[in-house]
Amino acid sequence: MIWLVASFGVFFAGAVLSMLLPRRTLRWFGPLASALGAGLGLVPVVMALGPGGDLSWDRGWSMPLGAFRFGMDPLSAWFAGAILLLTTLAALYASGYLRDAEERKDTGVFWFHYLLLTASMLAVVTARNGILFLLAWESMALTSFFLVIFDHEDGAVRRAGWIYLIATHIGTAFVLFLFALLGRHSGSLDFAGFFAIARHREVASVVFVLAVLGFGTKAGFMPLHVWLPEAHPAAPSPVSAVLSGVMIKTGVYGLLRVLTFLGTPPAWWGWMLVAVGAASGVLGVLFALAQHDLKRLLAFSSVENVGVITLGLGVGLLGVTHRDPIMALLGFSGAALHVLNHAIFKGLLFLGAGAVVHACHVRDLEELGGLQKRMPVTGTTFLIGSAAISGLPPFNGFVSEFLIYVGAFAGIIGSTGTATLSGAVVTVAALALIGGLALACFTKAFGVMFLGEPRSAHAAHAHEVGGAMRLPMVTLAALCLLLGLGGPFLLPLLASVTAPVTGLPASIAATVVRETPALQILWKVTAATGGLVVLALLLGAWRAHLLGGRTIGATGTWDCGYVAPTARMQYTASSFADPIIRMFGAFLGTRSRLSRPDGLFPEGGHFASDTPDVSSERLYAPLFARLEEVMARIRLLQHGLLHLYILMIVLSLLGLLFWKLG
Amino acid sequence: MTLPVDTILVIVILTGFLILGTARLITAIRLSAIQGVCIGLLPVAASGGGTSVRVLLLGLAIVILKGVVFPRLLRRAIRESRTSGEMQPYVGITASVITGILALVAAFWLDARMDFLPDSHGLVAPTAFFTIITGLFLIVARKLAITQVIGYLILENGIYVFGLAIALEVPVIVELGVLLDMFVAVFVMGIAIFRINREFNHMDSDQLRNLKG
Numbered sequence: 001m002i003w004l005v006a007s008f009g010v011f012f013a014g015a016v017l018s019m020l021l022p023r024r025t026l027r028w029f030g031p032l033a034s035a036l037g038a039g040l041g042l043v044p045v046v047m048a049l050g051p052g053g054d055l056s057w058d059r060g061w062s063m064p065l066g067a068f069r070f071g072m073d074p075l076s077a078w079f080a081g082a083i084l085l086l087t088t089l090a091a092l093y094a095s096g097y098l099r100d101a102e103e104r105k106d107t108g109v110f111w112f113h114y115l116l117l118t119a120s121m122l123a124v125v126t127a128r129n130g131i132l133f134l135l136a137w138e139s140m141a142l143t144s145f146f147l148v149i150f151d152h153e154d155g156a157v158r159r160a161g162w163i164y165l166i167a168t169h170i171g172t173a174f175v176l177f178l179f180a181l182l183g184r185h186s187g188s189l190d191f192a193g194f195f196a197i198a199r200h201r202e203v204a205s206v207v208f209v210l211a212v213l214g215f216g217t218k219a220g221f222m223p224l225h226v227w228l229p230e231a232h233p234a235a236p237s238p239v240s241a242v243l244s245g246v247m248i249k250t251g252v253y254g255l256l257r258v259l260t261f262l263g264t265p266p267a268w269w270g271w272m273l274v275a276v277g278a279a280s281g282v283l284g285v286l287f288a289l290a291q292h293d294l295k296r297l298l299a300f301s302s303v304e305n306v307g308v309i310t311l312g313l314g315v316g317l318l319g320v321t322h323r324d325p326i327m328a329l330l331g332f333s334g335a336a337l338h339v340l341n342h343a344i345f346k347g348l349l350f351l352g353a354g355a356v357v358h359a360c361h362v363r364d365l366e367e368l369g370g371l372q373k374r375m376p377v378t379g380t381t382f383l384i385g386s387a388a389i390s391g392l393p394p395f396n397g398f399v400s401e402f403l404i405y406v407g408a409f410a411g412i413i414g415s416t417g418t419a420t421l422s423g424a425v426v427t428v429a430a431l432a433l434i435g436g437l438a439l440a441c442f443t444k445a446f447g448v449m450f451l452g453e454p455r456s457a458h459a460a461h462a463h464e465v466g467g468a469m470r471l472p473m474v475t476l477a478a479l480c481l482l483l484g485l486g487g488p489f490l491l492p493l494l495a496s497v498t499a500p501v502t503g504l505p506a507s508i509a510a511t512v513v514r515e516t517p518a519l520q521i522l523w524k525v526t527a528a529t530g531g532l533v534v535l536a537l538l539l540g541a542w543r544a545h546l547l548g549g550r551t552i553g554a555t556g557t558w559d560c561g562y563v564a565p566t567a568r569m570q571y572t573a574s575s576f577a578d579p580i581i582r583m584f585g586a587f588l589g590t591r592s593r594l595s596r597p598d599g600l601f602p603e604g605g606h607f608a609s610d611t612p613d614v615s616s617e618r619l620y621a622p623l624f625a626r627l628e629e630v631m632a633r634i635r636l637l638q639h640g641l642l643h644l645y646i647l648m649i650v651l652s653l654l655g656l657l658f659w660k661l662g
Numbered sequence: 663m664t665l666p667v668d669t670i671l672v673i674v675i676l677t678g679f680l681i682l683g684t685a686r687l688i689t690a691i692r693l694s695a696i697q698g699v700c701i702g703l704l705p706v707a708a709s710g711g712g713t714s715v716r717v718l719l720l721g722l723a724i725v726i727l728k729g730v731v732f733p734r735l736l737r738r739a740i741r742e743s744r745t746s747g748e749m750q751p752y753v754g755i756t757a758s759v760i761t762g763i764l765a766l767v768a769a770f771w772l773d774a775r776m777d778f779l780p781d782s783h784g785l786v787a788p789t790a791f792f793t794i795i796t797g798l799f800l801i802v803a804r805k806l807a808i809t810q811v812i813g814y815l816i817l818e819n820g821i822y823v824f825g826l827a828i829a830l831e832v833p834v835i836v837e838l839g840v841l842l843d844m845f846v847a848v849f850v851m852g853i854a855i856f857r858i859n860r861e862f863n864h865m866d867s868d869q870l871r872n873l874k875g
Contacts, residue, residue: 643752647802654795661775 001057004070004126007041011119018111023102027095030111031468034091034118038084041122045084048077049493056128065189066131070123074497075260078336079125079253082343083246087118089472090245093351094238096468097358110150110236117143117242124250130179130189137175137250141168144247148235160234167227171217175254178210182261191261198263208269211258212276219251221310222280223615225303229287232299233363237354240295244302245347249339252309256332259317260500267321267420273314274423278430281307285437286584289444289577290611294353294363297445298346301389304434305342309335311427312404315411318423320502324414325512327424328502330407333494338400341483345388345397348476352382355469356449359462365448365573367458372450374462377470379450381477386442388480391435394529396483399490399522405431406518437580444576453567485530487522574609581611589614666707670700671785674823675766678796681816682758687747687808691736694812697793698728701819704826727841732815732848739808750805758803765795786827793820811851818844 014033021029044055059068072080091114098107120143123136145168149161179189185200186193197204217224228248232240259265284303291297312335319327355378356371357363372379388395391402404427411424454460464470483490495502495509504512513519581590590611597605637648677697681690702724705717740747751758769791776787797817801810822840 643802643805646798650798650802657772661772 001044001055003040003043007037008119010037011115015112015115019108023107026107026111031091031095035088038088041084044072045077045081048072049074063131067129069128070126071128072126075500076125078497080122082340083121086245086343086347087242090238090241093469093472096466097238113143113146125253128191147239148231150236157234160230164227164231171214174210174214178207181207194261197261204262211255215251215254219248220303220306221276222283226616229296229299233295237350241347241350245343256501265317265321270314270317270321271423273310274426277307277310277314278426281430281434285434289441290581290588290590292365292573294365298349309338315407315427318420322420325504326410326516327407329512330403332498332501334400334403336494336497341396341400344476344479345385348385351473352378355465358465360458362458367456368449369452369459370454371462375464381473383446384477384480386446390439390442393525394484395480399487440580444573448573452570455567485526670704671789673700674789678793679762682762685749687740690812691733694815695729695733697819699725701822753803766792790820790824
């Protein structure tokens with residue numbers, strides 16, 4: 001564990017140094033510090049996932065009830081691995097991304113917060129003491145807030161930053177209360193003592209609900225997700241990748257960690273997670289489909305993927321409740337794998353979006369198009385990311401969603417009660433709907449951005465981004481494929497990762513892994529798709545061989561025989577998504593303004609549509625307005641009269657004195 | 663306690679009442695000076711025959727600061743701010759004196775309740791409470807910033823007396839620290855009042871509310 005401490009040391013030292021070093025040096029220093037810290041941190045991760053077992057590191061602390069108590073079990077290691085992997089790649093990307101900003105912005109501030117954010121996320125998943133956890137949790141919230149408002153000259157960015165700051169603190173309030181409850185029943189804030197709560201069933205249920213609310217705000221459960229579609233587009237793209245890829249997963253980690261304390265769950269816990277997951281997943285992808293802003297689309301898609309993860313957790317919990325080992329193991333394993341997968345492909349997609357924004361300076365899908373020819377690497381990796389996020393084989397998204405499917409089907413087949421059966425059916429239905437809609441959503445995103453002809457001068461003048469930005473995208477795309485093909489090998493590892501929540505002993509878990517139909521199917525998928533990949537490579541080589549030495553002509557796309565086609569003849573993003581959006585219009589509340597061209601010689605027509613976030617408009621805006629009304633009454637106390645302020649202080653002091661002595 | 667100590671304490675209480683009852687700033691400053699001198703003499707009187715040099719020097723420092731330096735600073739502030747020289751109370755003079763009586767009753771009640779104090783401290787603790795409450799009352803119930811400085815001085819006197827009630831031999835370093843604190847505070851307040859006055863042509867602290875957004 002000394003490696004972990006050394007890793008924290010590198011991150012802190014790097015953060016301090018990046019405030020001092022000149023900006024040119026930071027170009028290589030930032031990624032280097034990130035990579036070095038991650039390298040050191042990955043040693044205990046590998047040890048804990050391998051035969052090393054649980055590791056821990058303990059030091060006293062002068063903080064009341066606090067202790068420097070870190071631990072690394074497979075569950076922590078899984079999340080820590082995802083965090084370190086993505087932050088390193090995003091750091092490399094950021095050094096290229098920030099090069100343009102170098103002259104007008106202080107990149108030292110960026111690296112300071114970036115390295116501290118990485119360290120705090122690592123601390124969140126390894127902390128074994130409540131105070132330490134909360135401290136890391138808050139420092140994660142603050143550093144990410146400062147990263148979100150990196151472009152604070154823009155008013156919209158500042159507004160997004162405030163929404164994020166408020167949302168994250170509301171979440172923290174629940175988490176604070178949760179730890180207070182856990183600590184009250186165990187007499188200490190060390191994680192090791194929290195297991196005592198399992199005896200108090202009612203309290204455990206309260207703790208569970210608090211965890212769903214508090215950690216769900218960070219993870220982005222509907223309708224607690226409001227900050228995601230605001231903060232992700234506002235942040236610089238490498239930061240969006242880290243926030244969406246791993247930071248919101250600390251919420252999932254928190255929920256999982258708390259579940260390990262709470263003992264056998266009642267059925268309604270699983271049901272609640274299935275319901276939350278289905279709502280987040282389906283609504284998240286629907287809203288994603290309706291967006292025109294590329295990064296907003298990706299942010300809503302994160303809500304969807306967190307929904308998928310939550311569905312997995314719900315299936316797993318139902319499995320634990322009804323002692324169905326296949327359901328428990330596959331549900332939780334699917335969720336855990338989806339955490340890593342989403343970190344990889346959503347990281348990839350946000351980096352790709354960043355490359356597009358970097359090259360075109362616009363985020364509106366309606367102004368893009370034809371980028372595949374101009375940015376082939378970005379386009380190809382974005383396509384791989386899109387296929388992965390839609391859950392298509394042979395990429396990694398398929399494996400995790402497949403595990404959840406099989407877990408849910410196991411629940412349907414071997415169900416002992418209606419609760420499990422209905423929960424599993426809802427999961428399967430929701431996953432199927434999500435998969436289809438996600439495919440539509442990313443077909444739209446990829447198609448409109450990269451295919452066809454440029455819809456604006458911005459897109460027409462785009463050019464491929466530099467090597468520092470390409471390399472992380474290529475790496476992540478390769479990982480998508482690798483994890484997709486490596487599905488069967490991951491399952492035993494996942495069994496040990498999820499052991500604390502499934503409560504299955506290693507021998508039973510091993511049997512389940514061997515016997516489950518998922519493994520055989522995954523083997524077949526891997527073999528078949530591996531073969532297909534090899535075949536595709538061979539065909540490509542053959543094509544290159546055939547074309548070698550011949551002249552290759554190129555002509556305009558979408559020509560269709562017209563002499564002068566224009567880019568306006570193409571499908572737009574909104575027209576592509578329109579049929580589906582109409583179908584689900586009741587949930588979305590899309591607003592459109594149409595002025596038809598009319599008369600015999602029509603001159604101008606206009607159409608615009610936008611889909612604002614329903615929950616922020618219908619739920620939070622009225623809620624906060626009402627709250628402000630109530631709170632305004634308390635403003636009487638802030639009258640500005642110095643004498644009365646002092647009088648209030650004196651009266652309360654005297655009151656306390658008389659109360660104590662009386 | 664001995665006769666000189668009790669005498670001094672009674673004078674402290676009486677000056678407290680007089681400050682509550684006066685309408686003129688200059689009188690209030692003078693009274694606070696008298697109270698400060700009494701406070702300075704208190705440890706000397708309490709130690710009886712065996713007065714050490716340390717206690718003597720401390721008493722001297724307090725007498726000079728509270729009896730001479732602070733009043734001078736305050737008088738200068740009044741002169742330069744050209745006020746009418748009136749207290750400008752929120753709470754009328756009669757009501758203030760009645761409050762003082764209530765404060766004295768409360769002080770004795772509190773004293774009876776505090777069983778952790780050493781026995782046979784006589785009037786010390788009630789005087790301390792009374793003086794503290796008087797100081798706070800002056801801060802709250804008088805309009806001018808300068809009366810708040812006076813109130814603060816009186817509050818500090820009360821705290822000092824209370825320290826005496828708990829332990830006669832207050833560590834000298836603590837006492838010097840408190841004195842230095844006060845010196846700086848009065849100095850700063852004096853300057854601040856002077857500045858406020860020059861900027862806004864008045865020193866009503868209730869006008870500070872105009873700063874509120």
